[in-house]
Amino acid sequence: MTPLTLAVVTAGLTQPSSTRLLADRLTEAVSRQLADEGRQVDVRVIELRELAVDIANNFVTGFPSPALDAELEAVTGADAVIAVTPIFTASYSGLFKSFFDVLDNAALTGKPVLVAATGGTARHSLALEHALRPMFAYLRAVVVPTAVYASSEDWGSTDAEGLSGRIARAAGELTELLSGRPSTGRAVDEVLPFEQQLAALLPKS
Template sequence: MKLVVVSAGLSVPSSTRLLADRLAAAVDRTTPVDIQVVELRELAVEIAHNFTNGFPGRGLAAALDAVTEADGLIVVTPVFSASYSGLFKSFFDVLDKDAPAGKPVLIAATGGTPRHSMVLEHALRPLFAYLRAVVVPTAVYAASEDWGAEGLPERIERAAGELAALMAGPSAGRPARAGDGSEPAPEARIGAFEVVPFEERLAALRA
């Protein structure tokens, strides 16, 4: 499975990239994945040119293809003016609007103060809901004071586990139904929630 990490950090080193790497590593510990990182800082000029001429450069085209072909996404942005960064939004503006549809996405952000943590619910989650992505229940925000403190590692592990469960597919970890030789039940458990595909629910109602 292919996990693509989109990091909108601008500095080097970047706390945004650090959070992205920790989230990706936590997913890989749960379900081994092929990880590819897209650093938007390196694509800023190509993104701007794409807006003016309508054509992505080679690096941007490769990044857009990677996101489109991914089995799951981790997206991490620094907080600017109480929202996601302009570079982060610009990348998803040039991405084909159907590319994230139905794709599992873990949203995360970094900032200098805990007061910006609601950016996850007020900005990032609505954006990816509009793009028809499947956003995992747990979002991760890391303020400057969170690094090395209690709580952040647990949030990272919980969010990564939710993303890994969605990426692994609905039958991951489920035993086959006894006696019928069928495939494992098409269900998955995400945290405290059991996800059952609509087709199975509809079949059960018809029965």
């Protein structure tokens, strides 16, 4: 069976980064659950901090650098995406948004996406619902129900309702979407013209 491909987009600005740490924990949880179901997964981690200049130049020139183009292709061709951003001023970071701005609008159509974020305080957790989820809905991605937010105090939590529990639940939801999903390149059903769809609703004479 062809391995599934998972693109992990992380927008942490420091090194080491709590955003990357959360991305790694989510990736490990998804990989482990897929392995339990007998599915292999190839993971590609995309560190946006390393592409900041390339992303800015793309806006000016209209063309991606070879390095940026490779990562855009990795996201486009992946079977699923994990997207993790730090929260700045109650929303995703500018670097995170800029990367998805230069991605083709149709690249995430129908693609399972797990969204997550980090921040210094729990009061920013709703940014996942009012900022990230609408953005990926606009891009026509299939966003898993559980979004994972990690504030500074969450990292020491081990109970079922804490960070570890949310990671496991979100990973399970992404795994469920990927289970039985063929690798990229599957055929898309032909779309009938609107007039034919309307005609099919007419009563038979």
